[in-house]
Amino acid sequence: MIIGLTGGIGSGKSSAALIFERLGIGCVDADRVAREVVEPGEPALAAILDHFGAGILTTDGHLNRAALRDRIFQDDEQRLWLEALLHPAIRQRMQQQLAAFQSPYALLVAPLLFENDLDQGCDESVLIDVSEDIQIRRVIERDGGSEAQARAIIDRQMSRADKRARADHIIDNSGTLAELEAAVVALHHSFMAKLPTQSPPGPTS
The missing domain is CATH 3.40.50.300 (P-loop containing nucleotide triphosphate hydrolases)
Known part of the structure; x- marks a missing residue:
């Protein structure tokens, strides 16, 4: 359940x-999962880098969230592209984590x-x-x-x-x-x- x-x-x-x-x-935090799927080495981060360019990363290779917000803040097309990329990845990761728990629900x-x-x-x-x-x-x-x-x-x-x-x-x-x-x-x-x-x-x- x-x-x-x-x-x-x-x-x-x-x-x-x-x-x-x-x-x-067992608890799965959607916000935490949303951060996990854009960590270095994750396919979603590679796709974001390919789409937006290197300026979307920090100097240590992590997602620059402030820069990403600036890019999508007033651009619905870019925001919808990002949501189409991230939402399925987040849902899949959440389902995997929920299924792994051994707690009663x-x-x-x-x-x-x-x-x-x-x-x-x-x-x-x-x-x-x-x-x-x-x-x-x-x-x-x-x-x-x-x-x-x-x-x-x-x-x-x-x-x-x-x-x-x-x-x-x-x-x-x-x-x-x-x-x-x-x-x-x-x-x-x-x-x-x-x-x-x-x-x-x-x-x-």
Whole structure:
């Protein structure tokens, strides 16, 4: 069973994922996989280099993410080319990692779970939810910057109402870390209860 976990910036989805991991559940982080597929030696990085030229690399041969953002920021054609290259590679890598886990079920952690339809490959989805005011406060406390910058990031993501309508399970994370842990543990037990139980071995002849 694969569970998709998502939440807007500042919602606490990373904290929730850590709690699932402490419960023995394997987690694949979509953002981490997106970085892995463009590491030196990966086919995707070679394709990006061939398409954009050597200026897209740092001096040590890694992807220059700032330079890449500049190239695609206002160029929809280049952005779509990049997405067509990376999205299949990311999905394949995530599927490989999820299939490798030996835990009772696996967790796919993705900020854009619904935006990229990744929930279609999951059995159930979980939304870590807080109000926009709490999101903004947490983002400013964590990353600095202004309220306007934090709000701009939130506005680029799917609306809170649309995420709530699409999620199978919603955890309110407006309280304490202990309350979040209690909610995650309760949901974990419900997932475990849905798993098929193994029949005891029959008598040997």
